[in-house]
Amino acid sequence: MAKSVLSAPQFHNEEAAFAYVEALLWPNGPTCPHCGATEEQIGRLQGKSSRIGLRKCYACRGTFTVRMGTIFEDSHLALHLWLQVIHLMCASKKGVSTRQIQRMLQCSMKTAWFLTHRIREAMKDGMIGPLGGEGMTVEADETYIGGREKNRHRSERAVRGGVAGKEPVLSLVERNGRVRSMHIGRVTAENLRPILVAQIDDASLLCTDEAAQYRRMGEDFRHEAVNHSADEYVRGPFHTNSVEGFFSILKRGIVGCYFHVSEAHLHRYLAEFDFRYSNREKLGIDDAARANLAIKGFAGKRLTYETTRFQA
Numbered sequence: 311m312a313k314s315v316l317s318a319p320q321f322h323n324e325e326a327a328f329a330y331v332e333a334l335l336w337p338n339g340p341t342c343p344h345c346g347a348t349e350e351q352i353g354r355l356q357g358k359s360s361r362i363g364l365r366k367c368y369a370c371r372g373t374f375t376v377r378m379g380t381i382f383e384d385s386h387l388a389l390h391l392w393l394q395v396i397h398l399m400c401a402s403k404k405g406v407s408t409r410q411i412q413r414m415l416q417c418s419m420k421t422a423w424f425l426t427h428r429i430r431e432a433m434k435d436g437m438i439g440p441l442g443g444e445g446m447t448v449e450a451d452e453t454y455i456g457g458r459e460k461n462r463h464r465s466e467r468a469v470r471g472g473v474a475g476k477e478p479v480l481s482l483v484e485r486n487g488r489v490r491s492m493h494i495g496r497v498t499a500e501n502l503r504p505i506l507v508a509q510i511d512d513a514s515l516l517c518t519d520e521a522a523q524y525r526r527m528g529e530d531f532r533h534e535a536v537n538h539s540a541d542e543y544v545r546g547p548f549h550t551n552s553v554e555g556f557f558s559i560l561k562r563g564i565v566g567c568y569f570h571v572s573e574a575h576l577h578r579y580l581a582e583f584d585f586r587y588s589n590r591e592k593l594g595i596d597d598a599a600r601a602n603l604a605i606k607g608f609a610g611k612r613l614t615y616e617t618t619r620f621q622a
């Protein structure tokens with residue numbers, strides 16, 4: 311990432327950071343989070359002792375800032391520092407380690423950890439509406455993500471079976487579009503089929519490999535499987551190159567950046583990689599635009615320490 315990007319005022323000056331976030335979250339002027347009153351009933355409190363960005367609502371007499379009701383609430387971290395972290399996480403294709411954030415902010419590892427996980431949680435797309443559609447192709451495949459084998463307890467391996475100590479992840483990639491990844495149980499047709507049916511528009515062409523778990527997908531979709539075991543990787547438009555490309559980014563990122571991704575938090579790392587891929591350069595979204603999309607998505611996603619913990 312170019313250093314020049316982070317020299318913009320919103321990354322260093324708290325007032326500029328507030329102005330930046332307000333422009334994104336309040337495109338039509340401030341809205342009172344207490345009563346919903348709009349611009350004409352809201353004034354800015356500008357006394358010397360007033361906090362930056364503080365507004366007063368003349369309808370309900372409440373006060374607020376743009377942080378209220380977003381993931382920025384309940385955090386003592388200055389907004390310009392939040393913006394630095396969000397930019398870094400949105401711009402680095404392979405992810406950012408907790409230690410990098412800790413060094414950058416000179417905060418504790420715990421603070422850095424919760425900060426990055428709040429951002430990851432807020433990056434989730436909510437899986438609203440199916441992927442694909444008429445004339446579109448969706449590729450499905452699964453991979454295994456896990457900590458280092460030698461760090462895993464033997465009994466855990468025995469219980470899990472399958473690929474020792476690793477967690478199965480299913481990714482659905484809309485060709486030239488978005489991706490959705492899920493941490494799943496055992497890779498079986500019974501587990502995968504309801505997910506595919508729920509997440510993929512049935513007018514789509516579904517491309518997979520020839521694995522047994524996809525064998526009956528033709529009952530729900532127009533389905534083409536490429537026979538990897540027979541060295542067939544591409545048959546005209548039928549291939550899984552997009553989802554495999556996504557897996558290579560995911561795996562390099564997870565292995566390179568996150569020393570150990572525990573099973574409980576895997577879904578949030580997946581949300582982070584999905585978010586960047588679904589809003590990638592190739593689709594016309596540059597680093598700054600991607601960070602702005604993330605910030606807009608943070609409205610209405612207030613996450614406390616407890617939500618982060620209990621959703622794990």
Ligand SMILES: [Zn+2]
Nearest residue numbers: 342345367370
């Ligand atoms: Zn109000």
